[in-house]
Amino acid sequence: MQNLISNFNYVIVVILMMIGLWSMLAQKNLIKKCIGMAIFQTGIILFFISIGAKDNALIPILTEAANHTYHDPDVAKVANPLTQILMLTAIVVGVATLGVGLALAQKIYQQHSSFDEDEILENQRK
């Protein structure tokens, strides 16, 4: 229980991922499925960012270096840059894939005039 409270962020990650997964499986509306997918994705990004965060750390920009008063940075006081760049590119790729999902949804709407999964299936059986 103590672990659950001090590592509250992981609990939120799991909740967000499961909300997104539930929406992708249970919701019938295609747009809601797309939003659920995006929520699942932000849950994973939150996991990576919080695993790379450090207690009382600064942002990974070494400002002393810009002023030429540079000496070796204290690694424990700089947030982990590696997890951040992995997630930075994932966000931009995420919006591109969201665009593909929405394009597919729009194409389906052109054919069936509905976003509802059940109505689309009914239409196809006719």
Add this chain to the structure above:
Amino acid sequence: MSTLPIWQFDALLLIMVVLFAVVALSIRNLMGAAIVFGAYSFMMCLIWAGMGAVDVAFTEAAVGAGVSTVFVMSTLYNTGATMHRRTGGLAFKLFIGVVVTVAGVFLLSALPDLPAWGDPDSPVNAAVAPYYITHTIADAHVPNVVTSVLADYRGFDTLLETTVVFIACIAIYSILRVDKAKLETDEPAVVAAPRYDPGDSLIVRQASRFMVPFMQLFALYVIAHGHYSPGGGFQGGVILGASLILLAISFDLKFLLRQWSEKTLMMLVASGVFLYAAVGLACVFMGGNYLDYGELNSILPGERDMARSHGILLVEIGVGITVMFSMIAIHINLASNGRFDRGL
């Protein structure tokens, strides 16, 4: 380590985020869901900024809260904005709820194995990341470690991510784009009549006419100053794309397409990836490895470390071009239903 959550303010925001996610998924009006999802993204970007991930927060503010909301809205503009009230299916939803809860409990059971929140000595923080922090100045003269890891140490990753954006853009073209000549003989596509044309509003038009140059100037600063402050090709590219999307919304899609024809857009999307790959290839011709910008010191000013810094800038410009024009191309396709005539 104290046993309390180390960032109390973050704990509040994390609860807010879950509430926003639930609201975004349960609200019946789809336009409302899109807006709540934008607010959710903005909350998320506050959390990430609090954890020291300023570049990620910046990207999320531009992409999640900005462009992806516009994408959902332009899809809804062409289709219906509401869900019908449905009866039944409750048993199925509950069943999925149980399945998802069980999966969540399994995931939570792995929690004791994870490193504590904010532990600087965890395997993630102690393995390779310290190398980047201690070597970035000597290697590349880039104080923003995220930029140097993004474009230099892990340049391959970013090159392929940029390619993924390019491929997604092509995919959307091949899904939605329809031929004009074919359209005239075919039955008209199902399109809701526009209820409100924002291009009619004088205030919106004049305000965006005033805003766009400043947005573009800021975006260029973000790309060029990414070495020293949060920012870079991805963020700047998205802001540049958003400035032109604003023009397309406030004026007319035709207004945008007069300046950037479809062909030009596609060529520019490809040219960004090409610039990135060409910089890498130039390093090979100079006698180094692929994307080893240090070898460019014979044509770029400065020593090896400055050459790497300049190589990063070239690559970021390539990323910016691809991201900017693919965002515009995706928006035009979604807003006009692939017909490139009129739309949101």
